[in-house]
Amino acid sequence: MKLNLLLCxxxxxxxxxxxxxxxxxxxxxxxxxxxxxxxxxxxxxLGLAAQEERIVAAAAPAFRVDDIEQSLSAMVAAGASVVRxxxxxxxxxHAVLLAPGGTTLVISARL
Numbered sequence: 175m176k177l178n179l180l181l182c183x184x185x186x187x188x189x190x191x192x193x194x195x196x197x198x199x200x201x202x203x204x205x206x207x208x209x210x211x212x213x214x215x216x217x218x219x220l221g222l223a224a225q226e227e228r229i230v231a232a233a234a235p236a237f238r239v240d241d242i243e244q245s246l247s248a249m250v251a252a253g254a255s256v257v258r259x260x261x262x263x264x265x266x267x268h269a270v271l272l273a274p275g276g277t278t279l280v281i282s283a284r285l
Contacts, residue, residue: 175245178238179212179219181280183231187211187224194220206264229258229270229280236280242267245281249273 184190187208194200194213203212203219210227213220221236223229239245242260246269250256257278258270268282 175237175239175281177218178236178282179221180215180233181221181223181230181236182233183228184222184224187222190222190224194222209264227263229261229268230278232278234270234278234280236268236282239281239283242269242281242283245283246271249281 182190187210191202191205191211191213194215195202200216200220201214203214205211206227209223209225211222213222237245246256246260249271253274254271256269257272258268260267260269262285266282266284268280270278270280273279
């Protein structure tokens with residue numbers, strides 16, 4: 175498991191991309207239409223999520239895992255609670271959890 179990105183919900187993807195790209199000078203790594211944009215934030219990825227890609231209400235760390243069911247089970251056994259069960263997206267399967275202590279986090283596995 176590794177930290178994959180910081181997932182940030184946005185109301186206006188075009189405005190958010192323009193700010194991070196044009197104002198802060200951060201390069202775009204990948205954009206999926208009006209749904210999602212990955213920004214290279216210098217060593218990690220800032221994931222700007224709009225529309226149905228908005229799976230969290232506030233910024234949350236997202237961890238890439240090999241086996242989402244196994245990772246989810248281990249986290250729940252350790253005290254995390256499931257906020258959103260695994261769902262298939264355009265490019266990955268993801269779930270949202272509340273970790274002990276109150277931190278929201280996302281786990282995802284590539285399709």
